[in-house]
Amino acid sequence: MEKVACVHCGQDWVRCYKRKDSGQIFFMCPECESLWLKEEEVHDETDMCLSEFLLTGDSVKDWEAIVPCFEPAT
Secondary structure (H helix, E strand, O other): OOOOEOOOOOOOEOEEEEEOOOOOEEEEOOOOOEEEEOOOOOOOOOOOEHHHHHOOOOHHHHHHOEEEOOOOOO
């Protein structure tokens, strides 16, 4: 997977994750939780974050609802 630094925080690499409930693949910075859908360009800005994407209202539950995957970043 190509290493892509987060354009928002610059503190970590964007990584691939998958929702446990739907299997939907997305890309996210584990530091600031900025999130890109699979079809979006991870080099561009995004307004979405993990809590908005999952709508759980609980950051602990957010991390329990996802697993790492190994799709290449675009």
